[in-house]
Amino acid sequence: MRAVPATAVKQPHTLTRRDALLGAVCCCCSPLWLRAATSSAETIDTEEIAPGIHVRRGLHEDATARNAGAIANIGFIIGSEAVAVIDPGGSLVDGERLRRRIRALTSRPIRFVLMTHVHPDHVFGAGAFLADEPAFVGHARLTHALSARGEYYRARLEELLGPGRAGPVVQPTMLVEARAQLDLGDRTVDVVAHPIAHTDNDLTALDLETRTLFASDLLFVERVPSLDGSLKGWLRELDRLTELDARTTVPGHGPTTVDLAAAVGSLKRYLETLLRETRKAITDGVQIEEAPELVGTAERTHWTLFDEYHGRNVTHAFKELEWE
């Protein structure tokens, strides 16, 4: 199916409790957007990894005031008619900087902003693109995930970054159930909505012209993965990624481009270790609070931020596997 223009996919407006809540958020932030959270000179460095495809490498850190949430790999694709942003960034500040970088390279309309999943390091820059009136493209389940967590994430991010710098919760206006194609003029971006994997609302995007894959957080490189969906589901979707015949791959975290097979191999080793050792712990009668110290510890040397996230991954895996 061809993507319809943003205005045509916007959902009919009715005033609900949710709108009222989001409205309240917007009221307190909008004066700040008008004068922008960042100065007009601030921008970011991107690398042109394939013709017309630019990627900014995220830091292997947690979000802080200093890094303004710029911790995920984000980028954009310039077509002859339009631009698609693939993840607007980790905060309003990050998003504004990304938008300035785009505007330094092209004046073509930003028609699509892909939000690859609910996590704040990928989507909170969306507020910087509201004036462009793009289609905010998300997984069919993203709406629910953002409803449940968006305001909580926003409040936490604002605590870290300072007033007006986090950005608003922006809901997707174009939902992808299984697959969608985004028309940028001379090139097309193929978007896949995955079944539960890293989260339950993961999108990946493939530029058909150059066969460049934005794998987002289905692919972690160097930085320890964070499991927030299904361990078994993620392993299944990794197998699907390798069948996509991608020439260049952009992971959600790590270098701007990686070898897909090698990156999938390392991630599968981590996830399979988690699966095998968590299952064994459950069979051995290990309790959920004891498992993080016992499971997957040999992986520690392979990943940055291991101690910050691995324990939570084990807990998540335990909860998924104890019902087997």
Added chain:
Amino acid sequence: MGMRHTSSRRVRGLIAAALMSTLALTSSARADDDAQREARWAQLKQAIFADRSIEDGTGVLDLQAPPRALDAALVPLAVTTSGKKPIEKIYLIIDNNPGPLAGTFTFGEAADPSVLKVRMRVNTYTDIHAVAEDRDGTLYSVQKFVKAAGGCSAPAGSNDPDALKDLGQMKLRLSSDIALGQPLQAQLMIRHPNFNGMQMDQITRHYTPAHFIKSIDVTFEDKRVLHIESDIALSTDPVITFAFVPHRNGQLKVVVNDSKDNRFERTFDVTATSQLSRTR
């Protein structure tokens, strides 16, 4: 000794009303300041236990909780009792949760109150109190401070459309060595979303109505083991570990009642030194 079914439900209503005003303050200001925490506990003590005095529980019971939660929607808590006092009931209070009284656990004649483990949702940085009541009605309290955030508003797996598929399904895991007349540890798992009314439905754009487990009763043959009154703080798919003393081969029966008046019942065979469902 009898199981005291005190009117915790009514008490919870009173607490909710009394604390509504202070909640907004404490949750936004992160009640991590000592004076504030003590004031909060004083208020809760009054609401739950009225004027009853509460003794320092050190040596009588112990509460294990992670200083920093790995997952706020699933914070493992363990209460152990030393056997110094004949404990009949344990109250778990998560001071800064929207519903602070997370659960009451009343032990029956076949129970071994030495161990109790649960998984709770924790909404913000908070003190957690475990209060034990002995046969004479004396109260003993211990506490732990837990750093966690978002456990009530952002539960893991809340998006799962299959959340209700296996509603009420149960699993029981018993220690491998089962000896009659000896304490036996049991881990009870219950499939239940325990919706707390703070998650929105994507289709209707309304908040998913609260749907949670209100009570769990465990008996072994004709003897009572455990009566639990719980509420929204129990994690999704709750897992509860307790101990009991099987006096003969027989059946452990579990009855779960939820807030939509569903009743789920399961029985599990307990046979001496069987390989029924091995854990340790």
